[in-house]
Amino acid sequence: MPAARKVQPESDAAVVHLKASDEQRPAGRLLGDELRHHRVRLGYSLADAARVIRASTSKVSRLERGESPAKPRDVHDLAVFYGLSRKEQSQLDQLLAQASNADLYARFADVTPDFLKRLIRLEGTAETIAVFEPRVVPGLLQTEGYARALVELVEIGRSEASIERIVAMRMQRQLMLDKGVPTLAALISEEVLYRLYGTADVMAEQVRFLLKATVTGRVNVRVVRRDAMVPPYPIFHLTFPDADGQELAYVEHLDGANYITKKSQLDKYRKVLLNVRANACDREASTASLREALRHWERAAAD
Incomplete structure (x- = not known):
């Protein structure tokens, strides 16, 4: 029996485009065809x-x-056994979603805590997402290598297969940004750009990805100066395309998260985010800061 090849990760997630002749075929058959x-x-x-x-x-x-x-677990285990690339696994995941009509959080329920399942559901229906992250690159903008380094650090005791599923979930979560809605405004502390997760090559790849994101119309990346007075915890703010302008804030902590919907508390967190934004660099200065961080990690990788 031939040995399974090692998975070769790819940075760009694929989107499954079905041809007109395929659209009449059940997604379950398409998924089975791919596995076979x-x-x-x-x-x-x-x-x-x-x-x-x-x-x-x-x-x-x-x-x-x-x-x-x-079953999501069976599809994942077969993909790993066959040594499929991240791109190929992404195609299987999307066919699985079409076959089972399952949301992302449902497909990865076994490795997703309840508080994160709620956020993923909300992200999928949001019109805008604003996030301030003082500790790490926001999840929606993490590269695969960076995400894996974080998961391996935090999820102590998890099996390698479980870690791969968590990373896969994070990568699949980003696909919604390809749809144009929601738009994402990411405020990232400058310190985050110099905090090592993984290797210098992983960090260089991550900063390149952020630089690439700055030129898209859907993602607005701003670097928050080191000396800025900002909260020590991440904050998410989501708005929804409802006639009455619904919104909520999400504050994450070590083992869970708080969802804020009361107007008085929402006003408080909205003001906190506005203050952080006021301390953030403009687009030109943020790009320059990212390029400097990239040079730092490229030099480190070369040493």
Whole structure:
């Protein structure tokens, strides 16, 4: 039996574009076709795949024909066993979502705490998201390498497979930004750009990604000066496309989060964010700050 290849991560998540001739085919069949394609391409048997997901060969056969509902865990385990790239895994995840009509938080329920599930649901229906992050790059703007370094640091005791699923969830969460709504305003403390997570190469890649994000129309990245008086905790503020202008704030802490919807408290956190924004660099200065951080990490990687 050939050995499974090591997953080669890719920085750009893929979007599955279905051809007109495919649109009439059930997503479950498309998902099964993809799984079968990878199994056959690598020379694995139905029995090999069955051992991976702890099932019978007949179940795998039904899964590949689109006759049996796919479980997120089984699809993920097969993708890892087949050594699929992040791009290929992303395609499977999107087909799985279409097949099961499952939201992102549902597909990754086993590795997503309840408080984060609520935020993911809210992000998907928001019109605008503003976030201040004093400690790390905001999750919606993290590269895969940076996210993995954070997860490995925080999720002590997790299996490698579990860590990979958490990272995959973070990468899939970013796909909503490709739709144009919501728009994202990210206020990032300057210290974050110089705080090492992973390697110098990982940090350089992360800063390059932020620089790339600054030129998009959907993401507004601003660097907050080191000497600014800002809160020590991250704050999210979301608005929704409702006629009555609904909004909420989200304040994250170590083991959970608080959701603020009362007007008096919302006013308080909105003012905090406005104060942080007032202490942030403009677009030109933020870009210059990011470029300086990139030079720092490129020099570190070269040493």
